[in-house]
Amino acid sequence: MSLIYKIASIREYLVNVGVDESLPPQEVRKVRLVNGILLTGELLFMLIIVKSLIMQVPEEWPIQLAGALVFPMPILFNKWKKYNLARLFCLLIPFLYLSLLTLYWGSERGSQLIIFACSGLAVLFFDKRVYVYLLIALGGLCIIAVEMYNFDHEPIYRTEQLKVAYVINIMITIILLAVISSIFRRENEKYQKSIQRKNSQITNQHSQLLQLHNDLKESVRLINEQTKYARTIQQAILPLKEEMEDIMPDHFLFFKPRDMVSGDFYFVTKIRERIFIAVVDCTGHGVPGAFMSMIGYNLLLEAIELNFIFEPAKILDYLQQRIVYALKQQQTDNNDGMDISICVIDREQQVLSYAGAKHPLLLIENGEMRKIEADRVSIGGILGRPDLRFRNHKFDLSTITGFYMFTDGYRDQYGGEEFKRFMSKRFRKLLLNNCNKRTYEQKAIVEQTFTEWRGKNEQTDDVLIIGVKL
Known part of the structure; x- marks a missing residue:
């Protein structure tokens, strides 16, 4: 129980990197989403590296290790309060990495499928439609570019376990979508609770202000009455x-x-x-x-x-x-x-x-x-x-x-x-x-x-x- 609690505490700490008290709740949710997705992606990289070790494919280790090192970078941007840059890199790094991976292994590995999952993240990260449309289009362009390249060129490296890799990458894509959905649902619930808590605070504050207003109104009424009486006395002399x-x-x-x-x-x-x-x-x-x-x-x-x-x-x-x-x-x-x-x-x-x-x-x-x-x-x-x-x-x-x-x-x-x-x-x-x-x-x-x-x-x-x- 103690180990599970420590792991949960470490995860919660990493998810909250860059969260500032001055941020509105909707921005806090986005920061936590970016960190949560990046940590999930990092965990998947670790699993992929373990998979390559088990399948004894040493040619994959350098590129997988490079991805594992580059992928957590947006968390640092969040820590430095560069929130929009972190969200942008959270999408661009997978686009670039998976595109290069597809050129390296070929389309048969199914790596480009994960780009579809990453393209949809733009909806969660950005409010302006133009940014969402541009990033989704960029993901689509990456897929089209690598497919057109692979149509006329042989992959740089072709593995013998293509079918197994294809199935694994499909499973990774499904798992990634499921995890992202779970993270979004959990963060959305926290966001809703935060909004409800703030609404409750606002309601309480409004009730207090209303009571203060009524008390002040009554005090002003009494003061005016007393002042009018004082004026009557002053005018009388x-x-x-x-x-x-x-x-x-x-x-x-x-x-x-x-x-x-x-x-x-x-x-x-x-x-x-x-x-x-x-x-x-x-x-x-x-x-x-x-x-x-x-x-x-x-x-x-x-x-x-x-x-x-x-x-x-x-x-x-x-x-x-x-x-x-x-x-x-x-x-x-x-x-x-x-x-x-x-x-x-x-x-x-x-x-x-x-x-x-x-x-x-x-x-x-x-x-x-x-x-x-x-x-x-x-x-x-x-x-x-x-x-x-x-x-x-x-x-x-x-x-x-x-x-x-x-x-x-x-x-x-x-x-x-x-x-x-x-x-x-x-x-x-x-x-x-x-x-x-x-x-x-x-x-x-x-x-x-x-x-x-x-x-x-x-x-x-x-x-x-x-x-x-x-």
């Missing part, structure tokens, strides 16, 4: 359109979140004849930004409506301290923060006050635009400085016809023919060219320009602009 129109009769608001909820928000309120306007860009966008916006909005309410801090710079100082304290940024690695610009319109004093953390203010004076730079530091975050005191800027209302407050989403939007950012210079020019128009017309122009610039590209960030005419 923002000033109503009617409230803003009552406080600022001549203004426009362009607010376009990138996601369902936004990290940008605006704040508008009126206390003691003072109008407070803030435009805020929190760290991140989407849900994380929305959480920060809730904190920022509540802190603005706390500063203005509870602590009655009316000076913009002091409001920012208060926000700086409260953000650092609320997020424990001195004890943790939390880097969240916000960029903000805030204006206070005091009608009694005829003064416009402004302070900014990274967000400048654009004033329109005498038909010209004036940019008021913000302090180059954020509220909170990694660049936050609790000890910093923000600067306050004051302007005479009588000289100002309007102003603009905004986050950086508009200028940072990628688009245009060259897929570039909109940039601050183009943004200021757009506002200046349309500052004399009515605010609803300005909003329409700003919105249309943004849509055309973005085109089919994704929105880069949340966008928020407030324009006020005085």
Whole structure:
């Protein structure tokens, strides 16, 4: 049993020479077929040599030994991953060898019959019909050529046991066909099992993917529902359109979140004849930004409506301290923060006050635009400085016809023919060219320009602009 097992293991090893894991199952089958047929042919050569020894025909030994040495060559091609070359040689070597053998012994030996068996192998080895037809035709041409030659010429060597040799070669042909059929059937069964196993794996994977898809779909549904609810809450804290129109009769608001909820928000309120306007860009966008916006909005309410801090710079100082304290940024690695610009319109004093953390203010004076730079530091975050005191800027209302407050989403939007950012210079020019128009017309122009610039590209960030005419 042990000897049979070892022989079977050696045969299986030789049959799998050249088989690579990256090969598809149908290619693996072809490699194994070539190796199996070549090993069978080699075994037949050994039997033929034994037959010649028994029949004491020493003239046959050299040519039979040459065939036994040449026939295994395609197995080496398989080992070197030269698969098509191995299949081609698996057919050409028998064609050439048997043709020479027929010329050597004559047609009476029946060696040419084995060419018929070898010609049919082309169907098993090649998928393209042209290769199959050419190789079968080549086998036929070999038979025709040697028959025509033997018709006019005597064999190079004629043996006395022609009848016995003829019968033996017919038996070899039958055995070869039977063995090839057996090998093909066995390899085809393995191929079918391999395909079934892979189909089973694909089915299982499909079931798993379908389950994952359903789970993901359900998760997305829950996230969307929760995000919609978060949007409802965020929108609830923002000033109503009617409230803003009552406080600022001549203004426009362009607010376009990138996601369902936004990290940008605006704040508008009126206390003691003072109008407070803030435009805020929190760290991140989407849900994380929305959480920060809730904190920022509540802190603005706390500063203005509870602590009655009316000076913009002091409001920012208060926000700086409260953000650092609320997020424990001195004890943790939390880097969240916000960029903000805030204006206070005091009608009694005829003064416009402004302070900014990274967000400048654009004033329109005498038909010209004036940019008021913000302090180059954020509220909170990694660049936050609790000890910093923000600067306050004051302007005479009588000289100002309007102003603009905004986050950086508009200028940072990628688009245009060259897929570039909109940039601050183009943004200021757009506002200046349309500052004399009515605010609803300005909003329409700003919105249309943004849509055309973005085109089919994704929105880069949340966008928020407030324009006020005085």
